[in-house]
Amino acid sequence: MKTLNYPHQQSPGPRSDFNKTDIHEVWRLEELKGGRMALNIWWTFMMAAAFAASVVGSVAELLWLRPRRLERRLRAQGLIGSRYRFPFGDVRDDAKLFHEARRNPMPLSHRIVPRVAPQLHLAWELYGGESKVLFTWMGPYPQIMIMDPEMVKEVLSTKFGNFEKPQTNPFVNYVISGVGSYEGEKWAKHRRIIGPAFHLEKLKMMIPAFSTCCDELISRWEDYTGSRGVCELDVWPEFQIFAGDIISRAAFGNNYKDGRRIFELQLEQIDLLVQSFQSLYIPGLRFIPTRKNKRRKEIHREVITLLKSMIKQRELAMRNGESNSDDLLSLLIESNLSYFQERGAHSPNVGLTTEDVIDECKVFYFAGHETASILLTWTLIALSMHQNWQARAREEVMKVFGQNKPNIEGLNELKILTMILLEVLRLYPPATWLVRKTCKETKLGKFAFPAGVLVALPIILLHHSREYWGEDAEEFNPNRFAEGVSKATKNQLVFFPFGWGPRICLGQSFALTEVKLVLARILQRFSAELSPSYAHEPCLVLTLQPQNGAQLILKKL
Structure with missing residues (x-):
């Protein structure tokens, strides 16, 4: 007798008692299998439909229903x-x-x-x-x-x-992380640890770094003016470089060159960030391996590597008693160590991790650099527009310092310059809201x-x-x-202009001291007026900046 083969079933082999009953059994089994498959397809379809309905419902809630409810509630209160x-x-x-x-x-x-x-x-x-x-x-x-x-x-x-x-x-x-982006107890802990690093007495130790950067700026501008004693100069990029040098020296001391490299990398990262704000951000976009995303990650990895190396060097120097604590990084690590010892080494989540310190260093760069460079630029523009106030400020500087280099005690006596800076901060706040x-x-x-x-x-x-x-x-x-x-x-x-209340900017005194010092040096050596090529174009990027530079005529005194 021939062997019969049936779909999805192994050959039953030769059987002498094979009859029609066997065929009906096979068909019944096949029908059951088909029913189960149809049921599975039906359930899969229903689950997909439920998921799609859920997504549609969530989108409708986010983009239509919830906004309409909120609008009715706000208007009901008279808004x-x-x-x-x-x-x-x-x-x-x-x-x-x-x-x-x-x-x-x-x-x-x-x-x-x-x-x-x-x-x-x-x-x-x-x-x-x-x-x-x-x-x-x-x-x-x-x-x-x-x-x-x-x-x-x-x-x-x-x-x-x-x-x-x-x-x-x-x-x-x-670009920006750290204490400014935290909430609740995490913010409070970071604030307590970071605060002592910005105390006025600590700030005095950074004056030599400020002075060195001022010397370099003044020397460069004197070279620009040359034998004629006059030049046209866009002071916006000049102050960006100066503020970057200040942060690099004041924050990282002897690691100034590495700090300078971090500054250059962070400027590039800021430029990439600004580009991302110029188009609608799509969630998940950062995970797509585009050219810009790859570059963002490359910069981030290099910054992290440099900062980790500097932090380890400082911690080792402190353990060996070799740190002189005259830069922000050393002061931050020192403050963190004190906080750790006060609250007990065995308590959970005490102090800042290395990653936390890295995040705070990035804040130093962005906040310190942006605030100082912007305030310096708008102040010199304002003094160029209002020559009477420039003359009054110079007279005050010469009265307090003469031709001597400014010191922190004398800076506190510059009442007119302080008034000018406050007025510039009022009219041109770095953050507009x-x-x-x-x-x-x-x-x-x-x-x-x-x-x-x-x-x-x-x-x-x-x-x-x-x-x-x-x-x-x-x-x-x-x-x-x-x-x-x-x-x-x-x-x-x-x-x-620096915020208010418990979250007021920690670096306010740092920025104002830096700005007063360099303005005093500039007023001692130069007069400034607006260039005919200057166009008054303040614009908001991440902060309030001159859209196409700040071209001034500098004259050596």
Whole structure:
């Protein structure tokens, strides 16, 4: 008898009793298999459909349902602002406003808000009126803008748990991390450890590093002026180089060359970060191996390697009693060691890890470099625009120091220069606004904001407000600070170029000392005036910068 073979089944072999019953059994089994396969396909389809429905539901909740609920709730409390537009809110319109504002230079004046922050300027013109609170849309998130000083105070001095820094483009972590980005107990611990490194007595030890960098800058400018004693110079890149040298020497001392290399790498990283802000960030984009992403990671790895090497060298020097503690890195490691010893070596999570110290070093670079270079540039531009104040500042410097090199004690006597710097910080704050995010239901003034709402403090609007500063709010008038910040305005809480409250910038004294020192040296040796080629084009990149440089005519005295 022939052997019959059936699909999906081994040959049953020769059987003398094979009959039709066997065939029906095989068919029955095949039907069961087909049923199970159909059932599996059906379940797979249903699971995929459920997942797709879940994703669609989540997207709909994020981009439509939740924004509409939040908008109704805000308007029910009497708040006014723009209407939510799916899915970008006001982002596209804001981008167009920025593009238009930067196309042409503005008149030579200090009325810079329409150019620097056109979206804030327009929002307040449209919705502000008598109100000191309004809202716009950052994508699907409502952004509450606050011009009320008491509410500003509450946001900046609030206890942990109400506000946090919003999540940003993850590329930012390659440039800015550390204490400024932390919250809660982690922030408090880092702040306690880092604070002693910026004490005034510690700052005095860095004056030789400041002075060395000043010598190099003055010598370079004297070479530029040559035998004629005059030259045209773009001081913006000059001050960027100078501030980088200061940070490299003050932060890393004898490792200055490695510090200089880190500075160059971080400048490139900042440039890549700025490029990422010029287009819509897509979650997960950083994991795609594009040319720019590869370069970001290469820079990050090299910076980490250099910093780890320097940290290990300092720790070894301290163990051998060889550290002189005259730079920020040594002071930070020393403070960390003291904190560790005070709280017991066996306690969990005591002190900073090597990775923590690396993150703080990156903060030194960005915050220290940006603040100093920007403040120096806008101050010299302002003094070139207002020759009477340049003359007064020079007279004061010569009275205190003559032709001698400035020292930290004498810097404290420069009242006019201090007034000038405060006025420049008012008109040209390095950061134009601060943004926080509510992490739970939060009461501010008479309003209740739900979790997930952005709260924006428009520094530049408050600094230029006629209501708080008077009719000359957009004029350069350092005299308003003659009796200090508290008497300069109707409310001290509308002036916070370095932040305010428990999170005020730790490096404020460092930056102001550095800037005063180099300005005093410049005023001793040079006079400055605007070049005919200078175009007044302040613009916001990450900080408030001159869009196409700061061309001045320098004359050797």
